[in-house]
Amino acid sequence: MTTASAPAEPPSVKMTDEAYGALRASHALWAGTSVLITDQHGRVLVQRVGYRPTRLLSGGALDPGESPAQGAARELQEELGLAQPLTRGLAVDWVSPAGRRTSHALRFPGELLHVFDGGVWDEDRIASVRPAPGEIEGVGFVEPADLPALMSPDDARRALSALRARVNGAGPAILEDGRPLSPTLLDRVNAFTRHRAVHHWPWHEGPAPAGLPVRQSWGWIFAPDGRILVLLDPANGAACLPGGTPEPDQDPAATLIREALEEASAHISPAVLLGHLPDREHDAGPCTRVRMAAALTDLGPSRPDPATGQTYVRALATPEQVIELFNWGPGGAGQLTAVHHAPARFGLPRATRQPLTELPDATDLTTL
Incomplete structure (x- = not known):
């Protein structure tokens, strides 16, 4: 049965609007968003929260009727106290029920998660961060190669894929459980999984x-x-x-x-x-x-x-x-x-x- 008909077209199988709506609702997914931010040394911003043992990018679940870009900007404001429009997407990830470890009680149906480019922050902008009390316990910038040790496996894969997409500059990467469907050269060589040497010499x-x-x-x-x-x-x-x-x-x-x-x-x-x-x-x-x-x-x-x-x-x-x-x-x-x-x-x-x-x-x- 086809369920991808345009809104103005009738379903391919004759049924009432109520039945068709119920069918689509039964296929509902979670929707989330996150933001990839780096400092001037190319390190990635991660957050420490009390409800997870692993680090996270800024972001969270979308509110009803909220677009991914709106949700990403809202989460950035709520979590870090900074207003910033987000217009460039880096990745769209289909997180499957098997791709994320959750408790059975959550009945996790899968999630579509958008990653936006939060840009490169200078020292003044970093100094203006105000983590949300009671939610964000700490914020830091870490080497990309440290992400797999600090984040859950799917979160780390997604963050690294988004970082590679930013460097490539060709548009959002389409991911499944953090893995690109069409790997680029940077994906194939596992870019950013080895610590970069720090060479801060004056020019x-x-x-x-x-x-x-x-x-x-x-x-x-x-x-x-x-x-x-x-x-x-x-x-x-x-x-x-x-x-x-x-x-x-x-x-x-x-x-x-x-x-x-x-x-x-x-x-x-x-x-x-x-x-x-x-x-x-x-x-x-x-x-x-x-x-x-x-x-x-x-x-x-x-x-x-x-x-x-x-x-x-x-x-x-x-x-x-x-x-x-x-x-x-x-x-x-x-x-x-x-x-x-x-x-x-x-x-x-x-x-x-x-x-x-x-x-x-x-x-x-x-x-x-």
């Missing part, structure tokens, strides 16, 4: 001071469409840019050429210097980390990095998406500004946001 454009050793040379390597070559660990999605430690008597540009070929089978144009990040707390003493830019000119078959044995997933991402994969702190914003000026040096366009794209072995760069 300085131009060359490093004389006498300060260079411990690392990483490259922002631009594909023909203006996106950046980024390397992902296939097991946990941990990201890195091509590059590495200079060999004795090897300059940063030569290091980048060597490492791009070894790590990604990538051939690049002559590199230009963008800037450096002084690291005053390195175990071997003060040093700096150089950032360069180059154009991707050719790509060979994927192969293991001879230094680590790791075979990376090679992907293209916009500069903004690259920043979101790391925890670089305030220095990331300055570096991003320098990166945005680089495409003009190579006659390349500025990248438009789209889901991260894997580069297979047979990639024809002229089609990008």
